[in-house]
Amino acid sequence: MKPAPFEYIRAETVLQAQEWLAADPEARVIAGGQTLMPMLAMRLVRPTRVIDIAGIAGLDEIAVTADHVTLGAMVRQVAVERSAALAQALPLLSKAIRFVGHPPTRRRGTIGGSVANADPAAEIALVAMTLGAEVLTTADAFAARDFFLAPMTTALPAGAMVTGLRFPRVAAARRGTGFAEVAMRQGDYAMAAAACELVLGAGGEVPSLRLGIGGATPVPVLLDLAAPTRDAVAAALAPLEMMHDPNAGAGYRRRAALALAMQALDEAQREVMA
Amino acid sequence: MKLALNVNGTDRVLELEDRTSLLDALRDGVGLKGTHAGCEHGVCGTCTVLLDGEAVRSCLILAAQAEGHAVTTIEGVTPGPGELSIVQDSFVETHGMQCGYCTPGMVLAAVALLRDNPAPTRDEIVEAISGNLCRCTGYGQIVEAIALAAERLQRSNTP
Amino acid sequence: MTVQLQPPFRYVGKKRRVREDRRFVAGGGHYAADLVLAGMLHCAPVQSEHPAARIVAIDASAALALPGVHAVLTGAQLAAASEPLMNGANTPLVVRYPLAVGQVRYAGEWVAMVVAETRALAEDARELVQVEYEQLPFVTDGEAAMVEGAPLVHPPHGSNVLLDRHFFWGPVEERFAAAPRKLAYRVRWARSSTVPLETFAVTAQWDASQDVLDVWASIQMPKFPDQIARSLRLPGNAVRVHYDVDVGGSYGVKRGIKHAVLVGHLARALGRPVRLVEDRLENMTGGDMQGPERVFDVELAYDDDGRVHAMKMRALDNVGAYAGRSPFQLGKPIGAIVGPYAIEAVEYHALAVASNKTPQEAVRGFGQAPTNYALETGIDKVAAALGLDRLEVRRRNFIRAEQFPYLIPSGTTYDSGNYHGLLEKTVAVADLFAERDALRAQGLLAGVGIASCLEPSGGNSSFEPLLNPMNRTTTWMESCRIHVDALGGITAAMHTTTSGQAHETLVSVAVAEVMEIPPERIRVIRPDSLASLPSNSPVGSRMAIMLGGAAVRAAQKLRAQLLAIAAHDLGVSPLELRYSEGDVHAADGRKLTWQELVVIAHREYFRLPPGVEPGLSASSIYMVPTGGELPKDDKVQMYPCHSFEFHYILVAMDRVLCRPQIRRYIIGHDCGQVISPDVVKGMTLGGIAHGIGAALLEEFSIDAQTGQPTAASFMDYLLPSAHEVPPVEIVHQTTRSPLTVFGQKGSGESGYLGSPAAIAGAINDALAPHGVRVDQLPMRPALLSDLLEGTHA
Structure with a gap:
């Protein structure tokens, strides 16, 4: 199981990577490589050049400002897991990151790689969708809902690369988050997953609830909820297309999505109360 | 391509195809056969090595990506010929292996865990090795080995 | 009848480190894929993309044109140079070669083997091998395969049923007629396997000046050298299998005969060492390592107290595209068909059915x-x-x-x-x-x-002669040979590979118990097949019993030799002597130490009993303790x-x-x-x-x-x-x-x-x-x- 031949090159700047990508439509970016390497090994992708972006200065930075939390494309998943600043500013992502793969893959896997790959079961994409993040690319910034188009398919223009993920920061007096998923084995691709953030503003206004579903649907979905109730979640899930595979059919995924959404919501509510 | 890899503290210059994984570079380029291939697609963890002290899958890293980083293999955590580290000795004490094929990866996953977390709970041990499959042992004696190693390491660090 | 050693034991049953672990934990195991030979070539199989198709043509010219590619072997070429692989069931028209010949019978079947300077290059080249197929109808479900008119996996056999044996043990119908209660049910066991983390790996080298084929393989396979020799039309003593390879897990499946025949043929034909290490995809599709896939239809006759008196069981196993020994997996359970229960009568219908799926292994x-x-x-x-x-x-x-x-x-x-x-x-x-x-x-x-x-x-x-009366093999032995060197060191040899079951530890403990010498002082080796006594490999949960038995027997013979030497030297009957921890004591207080006995045996011929050969060595070829009768009246x-x-x-x-x-x-x-x-x-x-x-x-x-x-x-x-x-x-x-x-x-x-x-x-x-x-x-x-x-x- 060896890749087809390719040329390996290291980009030192985003501009350089961008130029190389523009010059060669068959070139691919490698970030952490945790998804690309198996695809290369199985010869499911056969790039002419593999552009390593790990050496680009600044791409591995986590920046927390008053309005945004920005993660560079090369931020390793383990860095999210270990970041005290993110646990504070973006607790849902900190919570979800522990569901991504296994410790060794999180040590190499990156934020940008996961986003660009657009696996429907990806927890990072689900959190991005749930919290209304923007995908930053060399071409443009995309709202998450405009970026993820279909399984393994994104709006990333040819020749462009993902450079980061930018989350809005919402001021909150109290915040609760919840994350739940079901997979065949712990750490496997989720058959269904749910992410929830519940925010109480300082002024006692109506709580803001964001509840997203992943794994079950072709792309992660932010549910349009009339109320934080089981019936409302079920109603929001009803029109959604569910995926199926030999492990789980659409019916199971729909029920699991509902159950997990309620678990995540419950967890978030308990955190807010606490 | 010509690559400079730091393996077990020694710099080595290798002539490899660009497509070569770190796993193949270690086995065929450096000649260190203690790192084993299990699936070559990043699921089983058999090929685990340490990269800058952290457990990673060497089949999911191009050799070229490891340039500039410190690579440690099972040979690198073995103190000397015929000698065993505390972690390795603990695996022997509990018989935390059978065929030995996943063992180097398991030992390295344990080394990485215990460096960060000297007193792991059972759940933390399980999480740390959850990306390393073993088909022989059912994991029981491996978990025991890591718990024993933690206990011994803590004692060895106590004056 | 085995004379049984009785507790208390010195070493048996005691907590003791497993000697193999010391090398494994340091990355010092020697697995088949670790072997590097000068000039070694690497293989990559071309696999069938269809579950059933006629092979119309294979064009390897583009692959062969790649620099560094040495050969592309097709099934037709290999079939011309080898005998078909062993068939377990009595199905002479179900012919199996390591590569498909004329027709592919499952998706993933190996159609051709590319040999090149590196594995990566072999993979590049296999993409250039053009196979023209004419697709055929196929069947993958076991029950569907039995239906009249189903596509035939092996048309010359005339049916997809490879084994159909119906057994009646005891008064089944009487018990069913008499029972106040009956129930019937169906259960399905899906196709899974043991899936060791090491795939199958084999390297072969032909030594043309000695006419010997050396084979290093990750195997757990009875009669492996014999099968290679037979298939490659070599004398038995022209195949030397190196048993000191550590096997990275097997649990039954590492049989690898098709791999070894292929690589053995290539090594001979090319005059270079050839290695085949399956990658995981090849292993799971074309490695022929999948396990039983069963549908059971069971009826039980029982009474109001819940006592089960009789059972009717039909077991239908979808064995895949070729038979091999897999139909016998319906046979072994006959030896415990009632489990731990006192069920008085059983009807058992064993059906092995071929389909267009990967073949099964143990x-x-x-x-x-x-x-x-x-x-x-x-x-x-x-x-x-x-x-x-x-x-x-x-x-x-x-x-x-x-x-x-x-x-x-x-x-x-x-x-x-x-x-x-x-x-x-x-x-x-x-x-x-x-x-x-x-x-x-x-x-x-x-x-x-x-x-x-x-x-x-x-x-x-x-179960082999029971299911296939053409097969009259009932000998199923295991062996151990012990040698004491001139310095008094004990070396015990076992004669098969080992795949994680700690057989070296087993032999050392068994020998130690008899010799009353600590296991740590006993070296255990695994010589090659030409230096080995007969073995049937670690299958059937047998080694504690069989290898342990052989080791004890050999050690007992060695102990008897020591006593005979001492008796002669001391001028007393062996019955008056007492053996203790290597030394031999006479009733009168005189003794000969281990070192003295070793010196007599190796150096002082004048002190040996007349007619006794020098040195200290003993062996045992130990047969299953219940013997080896042929089946009678469908029972065994x-x-x-x-x-x-x-x-x-x-x-x-x-x-x-x-x-x-x-x-x-x-x-x-x-x-x-x-x-x-x-x-x-x-x-x-x-x-x-x-x-x-x-x-x-x-x-x-x-x-x-x-x-x-x-x-x-x-x-x-x-x-x-x-x-x-x-x-x-x-x-x-x-x-x-x-x-x-x-x-x-x-x-x-x-x-x-x-x-x-x-x-x-x-x-x-x-x-x-x-x-x-x-x-x-x-x-x-x-x-x-x-x-x-x-x-x-």
Whole structure:
């Protein structure tokens, strides 16, 4: 199981990577490589050049400002897991990151790689969708809902690369988050997953609830909820297309999505109360 | 391509195809056969090595990506010929292996865990090795080995 | 009859480090893929993309034109130069070669082999091999394959049925007629396997100046050198298999004969060492390592007390595209067809059916675990039908301790057992029913699973002549040779490969016990096949019994030699001497030390008894203790020893997500006298983990429309991780076998034989209050959830 031949090159700047990508439509970016390497090994992708972006200065930075939390494309998943600043500013992502793969893959896997790959079961994409993040690319910034188009398919223009993920920061007096998923084995691709953030503003206004579903649907979905109730979640899930595979059919995924959404919501509510 | 890899503290210059994984570079380029291939697609963890002290899958890293980083293999955590580290000795004490094929990866996953977390709970041990499959042992004696190693390491660090 | 050594033991049964671990933990194992030979070439197979097709043409010119590519071997070329691989069943028209000849019979079948300077280059070249196919109709379902008009996998054979044997043991119809109650059910065991983390690897080198083929292979295969030689038309002594290769797991499947024949042929033809290391995709599709795939139809005749009097079982196994030895996996369970129960009469219909799927290989238990699952399901059903406690039904049906040795209807005598004792000891650990009810009160689905199973051990091959009367092989031996060098060091040789079962430790402990010398002082080696005595390899849970037996016998002979030398030297009868820790003592206080005896044997011929040859060496070729009779009246003694395991577990799951979690796993285990406690424990825990996979996760699934495998990598064939395997509580009982040197029985398949049945039972107990049940494996969450949903629809 060896890749087809390719040329390996290291980009030192985003501009350089961008130029190389523009010059060669068959070139691919490698970030952490945790998804690309198996695809290369199985010869499911056969790039002419593999552009390593790990050496680009600044791409591995986590920046927390008053309005945004920005993660560079090369931020390793383990860095999210270990970041005290993110646990504070973006607790849902900190919570979800522990569901991504296994410790060794999180040590190499990156934020940008996961986003660009657009696996429907990806927890990072689900959190991005749930919290209304923007995908930053060399071409443009995309709202998450405009970026993820279909399984393994994104709006990333040819020749462009993902450079980061930018989350809005919402001021909150109290915040609760919840994350739940079901997979065949712990750490496997989720058959269904749910992410929830519940925010109480300082002024006692109506709580803001964001509840997203992943794994079950072709792309992660932010549910349009009339109320934080089981019936409302079920109603929001009803029109959604569910995926199926030999492990789980659409019916199971729909029920699991509902159950997990309620678990995540419950967890978030308990955190807010606490 | 010509690559400079730091393996077990020694710099080595290798002539490899660009497509070569770190796993193949270690086995065929450096000649260190203690790192084993299990699936070559990043699921089983058999090929685990340490990269800058952290457990990673060497089949999911191009050799070229490891340039500039410190690579440690099972040979690198073995103190000397015929000698065993505390972690390795603990695996022997509990018989935390059978065929030995996943063992180097398991030992390295344990080394990485215990460096960060000297007193792991059972759940933390399980999480740390959850990306390393073993088909022989059912994991029981491996978990025991890591718990024993933690206990011994803590004692060895106590004056 | 074996003279049995009696406890107390010095070394047997004592906690002791496993000697093999020292090299493994340092990365010092020597696996087949680690071998580097000068000028070695690498292989990559071209695999069939169709489940059935005629091979119209193979054009390898573009591949051969790549610099560094040395050969592209086709099936037709190999068939011209070799004999077909061995057939187990009596099916001479089901012809199998390592590469497809004229027709492909399953998706993934190896069609051609590319040989190049590097593995990566061989993979590049195989993409350039053009195979023109003419697609043929195919069938992948075992039952569909038996229907008149189904596409024939091997048209010359005239049918897809490779084996069809119907056995009647005891008064089946009378018992059914007399029984007040009957039930019938069907269970399905999906195709899974042992899936070792090391794929199959083999390197061969032809030495043209000595006419010898050297083979290093990751094998666990009886008669491996003979089979290579026969297929390559070489004399038996022209094949030298190196048994000192460490095998990275096998649990049955590492047979690798097609791989070795292929590589052996290439090494000879090319005059260079040739290596084939399967990658994981090749291993899972074309490596011929998948396991049994069974449909059982069972009927039980029982009474109002829950006593089962008779059983009718039809086992249909979809063995895939070629036969090999896989149909025999329907045969081994005959030796424990009634499990631990006193069922008086059995009808057994064994059907092996070919289909356009990957061929099967031996899997831990050789068909016993699926059969146990079928039987245990029935015992649970009897309990449910009568509203009886499942434990109580087992108690009522168990063979009682005083009934041993116990002859079962199919002709095997169970050596010993105390099933009631172990059940009571195990259930005393915890009241899992109370724990279950507490979980149910929390709103979870929860169930208790119970399985009581035998592990027939000490393997002979009696099922072969039973299922195929053309086969008259009943000799099934294991061997050990001990040599004491001129400095007094002891070296013991075993004559097969080892794949994690700590055989070197076993031999050292067995020899040490007899010689009264610490195991650490005994070196254990694995010479090559040309330097070896006959062996049948570590199959059939046999090595503790057979290799342990051979080691003890050889050591006893050595001890007798020492006594004879001492008796002559001291001028007394050997009967007046006492052997102790290597020294020999006379009644009058005189003694000869180990070193003195060694010097006499090696250097002082004048002190040796007349006619005694110099040196100290002894060997044993040990036969299965129950002998080797041919079957009579469709009955035969199968394996000599019968270990017992009693699984008692608690499973819980969420009502919607239905991901079963094993909350408690208690197993009672009785394998007679334990020799190496840590080894037995590891085997049991590993077997349970394997069973968890078979019950919940693992299946070589296939797309019925296209015939393509849908689980061909570790991304979709799911092995249990540390998260999925719970802590296991082991309860020990020792019921010695009267047949073996220490009273030991086998443990190499323990855990696996009952864990799928126990997990299935627990899940069905969890589902029972909701009025649904599942009788197929694996029990995936979605399947369970969908069933529950169906009841509410």
